[in-house]
Amino acid sequence: VARGRGLTRPLGPAAAAVAVFAIGFAVSLLGDACHVASGTTRYPDGVARILLSAWWFPFAVALAVLGAAWAGRRMALPARPRTRLDAAAGVAAVLALYALTAFLRGTPPVVSVTLCSGLAFLVFAWWDPSPGALASALAAAVLGPLAEIGVVAIGAASYAPDASGLLGVAPWLPCLYFAAGAVASGLWRALAAPAAQYP
Amino acid sequence: VARGRGLTRPLGPAAAAVAVFAIGFAVSLLGDACHVASGTTRYPDGVARILLSAWWFPFAVALAVLGAAWAGRRMALPARPRTRLDAAAGVAAVLALYALTAFLRGTPPVVSVTLCSGLAFLVFAWWDPSPGALASALAAAVLGPLAEIGVVAIGAASYAPDASGLLGVAPWLPCLYFAAGAVASGLWRALAAPAAQYP
């Protein structure tokens, strides 16, 4: 019945939600800065910015991450116990993949999609290869790009001509969302309760 | 004495052979598409194609993978029990490395070979760091490039001038075969019998 302390102290729902939201916010700002700096994506002139992103972008991603993490918690994900260190590594892996996609302008789609598919599957297989996490990853791989296709359609953002082969967005975008959706699905419980304390 | 079902059902020899062949076929088609699309390799005009590959390429690779997997089974590889999920991750890792090599045109050989050597060793060390798997990986790293040197010599395929420093083939080619040979050596048993059912 010992209560954990410091880095191993369990988090209540409000603190966990704030932590998940903050991670989504920070990762999206950093990753999107990679995309904007490399010219992979751009926002219309005049839109208010946070770092290199349109102001609404990190809020939208953070809310989506929070939603995926909340849904994952209800599905008792991750099915494989994951610690806070695992969570940090999962975030690092998604961030590295995010930055890697900033190198893919002008790359033939079969090359970029094969590379990102393989890496995204490795992230999923390492983090939590469960049916629930797979469902979350697949949902993210469909809904994320669909949302961005809508964003591009209304002119709120655009992908470079050499990185827009999937209805205006990048062909590797589903892979990035797949990896992010897999990790996000288990983020709440990995942060809220250290692995040893899973019920 | 329970018989597994669905994804965990053991496979008989014929089914396992078909599964290994199919994986070799699919991975070689996808990976080779990366090489052809990036201009790393090309086939003579007029040769019949499957996707972007000469028709004979996926058959040759699939047979080689089947041979390596069959030999590995006889050596009781993988020495470290591996599940079907591990097999999928191993295939994903080889595929990601395959796609990565499509980015290496014009790269100084020391850079491309150092990068691919490090990554190929990580695949081996993770998958099955046993003497048997090492032998399979080394055999593939020698025989695979030798076969491709022969293919190039008879004019059935060619590497781009900036990716052909090893007797007409790419200098990083042994690294790619090393990783593929390591994973292939344990593929049969990983697919045929889920890890928990190894004799």
Add this chain to the structure above:
Amino acid sequence: VARGRGLTRPLGPAAAAVAVFAIGFAVSLLGDACHVASGTTRYPDGVARILLSAWWFPFAVALAVLGAAWAGRRMALPARPRTRLDAAAGVAAVLALYALTAFLRGTPPVVSVTLCSGLAFLVFAWWDPSPGALASALAAAVLGPLAEIGVVAIGAASYAPDASGLLGVAPWLPCLYFAAGAVASGLWRALAAPAAQYP
């Protein structure tokens, strides 16, 4: 009380020190060859060379690696038992990251630093995510680039104009040193005593 043999034989202090020094020497020569071949770094004309490096470079790095490994041994690192195979994989990971940085000329700093930070953290989290290894990684991430800034300032080496945004050295340099410092901290004990024999 069995004494190990061959690959599992414990090493005495002198043999372990020689092994650590040799690894530092070899990795720095190979990695630096990537940097010189890609034009990322260059040495003044006329300086004596070992392969592509100025003669003093591998000695300096090998001594630094030896120092980090010796300090790590005194801190009883790695905190997570690591085998000689793990050590080989750790060296392969650092080498792959070293080679990867040779591709980053002209890349916007936010992209290269995000990519290398994520990968370096993954190396640390896998190798030995302990406070001691973190301290070693952070010390390396600060002291290594500082030393190189000094080397550049006295004209003994230089980074390409498109890879010198951090006081004359590359902005991703701290990430590379972070990963190297993490692995180096546990290298002595991982090599000297196979994991099963930790006291």
